[in-house]
Amino acid sequence: MRAGREALAITFLAPAVLAALEAQGMAKLYLEIENPLVRVLARMEEVGITIDRSELEGLHERLTTETRRLTDVLREVVGRDFNLNSPIQLRQILYEERGLSPTKKTKTGLSTDAATLEKLRYEWPEFIEPLLQYREVEKLRSTYAEGLLAEVAPDGRIHATFNQTVARTGRLSSDQPNLHNIPVRSDEGRQFRKAFITPPGHVLLVADYNQIELRCIAHLAEDPGLVAAFTAGEDIHTATAARIFSVPEEQVTIGMRSTAKMVSYGLAYGMEAYGLGQRLNIPTEDAAVILNAYFTAFPNVRDYMDGTVKEARTRGYTETLFGRRRPIPELSNANYRVRQAGERQAMNAGIQGLAADIFKVALVRLDQALEAAGYASRIILQVHDEVLVEVPEAEREAVGKLTVDTMRHAAELRVPLEVNTAFGRTWADAKT
């Protein structure tokens, strides 16, 4: 057991503490979820995950060569030496010397982030395009190639720390290293998942909840349209797009589906028309039309959001279905912006928090079920809605079924919980 774990542990609560929690209706949360989870996390940390060091070293070498090449290209274009990693120096080159006009500001000046550069791309492509490439490659090189190599223990495995009391919504967090943000979206980044492997005779089981946060919204809002779509097992983004744009599902285009997806996810974060417009790169007015269409199609969702904020304002905190409370003092702050941020936090807490609670129940029960059945399979990682299990070949089929079954029934909502699984020798191979 890692140092600090026992201090952090909330197991063995003093009777007085338990009585206080009971009075607040929170004893169940601690006794059935948080206390047993302490042991699950300790075991995950102890077991760790096997790393193919040479795979990481190969990536490091390739990325180092590429950053050097791009550095040369960029210095050649500008005609002098400068620090590519300094936003201040980049700002000077792009906006003072070249005279470009960015669409976004930071707290201290003009922004040079990727979204901003993307919009300026064709005004100075010979500089901005290699710069965007440099940013991507340098991120992978420094954070993932160098960062992960530095964390490989003498046993050839990475033993991250999983924090139970950091995220304010009830999620777990991971550090040293953070295994919750290993790249997957870009082809280059995804290569890092090839370095996460299993010992001989074992296979990696990856099981993830399908759309769990949206299912939580459907349940909490009791929205007939959303509940019906999930119950029917439809592709939720296509179904949503059909309702937003008032077309039959067969006529939903890729773009419409993509917009619907953006709206659905933005909802859980309290996004407004301005934010949607920014992300879709369309006028705020057009984004407002889309948002209104969404709330017309799924009216209970808006009611749920409004009700959640109102309740949180009265009580000073939000509470998940399982009794997890999050104080939100920002709701009574004198500053309008701070209050608005508090409202978004209130809207998000019940949704992200419920999903986190369900996942924690699944982790505890899966760990107990594996132990009770005498399996050698071990939970080695969780990533918010996904669990990785290291499975001896002989247990493959049985543990796959047990995992799906446990996750599906961790909670009974108004909509079914669906779980996807995949097996592989590496994390990259186990694509669900």
Next chain:
DNA sequence: CGCGAATGCAA
């Protein structure tokens, strides 16, 4: 060396 800011990776 510590810290805030900027940036970017994930769910």
Next chain:
DNA sequence: TATTGCATTCGCG
């Protein structure tokens, strides 16, 4: 003016 995290880098004090 979209939530929750963590790591890296720069640049200041």
